[in-house]
Amino acid sequence: MRLVETAYAKINLALHVRMRREDGYHELETLFAFVDAGDTLTVRSAAQDRLITTGEFAAKLDNPFDNIVMQALGALPRTDGLEIALEKNLPVAAGLGGGSADAGAVFRIVEQAHGLPDGWHARATRLGADVPACVCSEMAVGRGTGTELEPVENDMAGMAVLLVNPRIAVSTGPVFKAWDGKDRGPMPHGTAREIAQAGRNDLRDPAISICPAIADVLSALEASDPWLHEMSGSGATCFALYESAEIRDRASQKLAFDHPDWWQMKGQLR
Incomplete structure (x- = not known):
């Protein structure tokens, strides 16, 4: 098996912060959009999970062997391992959801190879507030901490x-x-x-x-x-x-x- 998946860059076309919550997070409303470019993940079957990082911003990953890609792999049940070569083209800590986009791409890869469990949204949420949106990588309204997704008429596709x-x-x-x-x-x-x-x-x-x-x-x-x-x-x-x-x-x-x-x-x- 060999799969190639793009981790699409996330942008917020609007981001309204409404209040600080008692749990330390913020209540917000946002319009998620995704660009048809980003990091690239190349995946092969392997005896055990493995991550290889390349690309312009690979050196910026604090610990490439324990980053969100490996966390996403660990969050999803599978019968075999996956070797992922991550080409890190998006800058880190940049407002583009780079790590979340990488995790979202892992979810799509596992979906193609094995299918996703019924509770995938909760598993994605535990990885980060932007991860559920990045799994779908489709324009959507996000509420709560950004994990509550609603459809929106996308009259901006191709812009x-x-x-x-x-x-x-x-x-x-x-x-x-x-x-x-x-x-x-x-x-x-x-x-x-x-x-x-x-x-x-x-x-x-x-x-x-x-x-x-x-x-x-x-x-x-x-x-x-x-x-x-x-x-x-x-x-x-x-x-x-x-x-x-x-x-x-x-x-x-x-x-x-x-x-x-x-x-x-x-x-x-x-």
């Missing part, structure tokens, strides 16, 4: 996307801690396009207070004629959506010239 990161890791915990605690209102209803246009990211300002370079990225994207630009998740990656791939590619070329040290990835919304 050109540019992801940009200043190559600065930003941990999620400190950004949530820096949030001022003000409930600025619920996420709007409607189609994906309507929510994205009227929504916001309540973590943008707290993230900029920790990583000022995010403001530079947003300013550069704003000047590139996007349909929409915003920070994803808790940062530091920002995204811009364009009405055509040609406009996106011109923006990518200019940013690469002006800021050669910034990371970029191009794609389309799924």
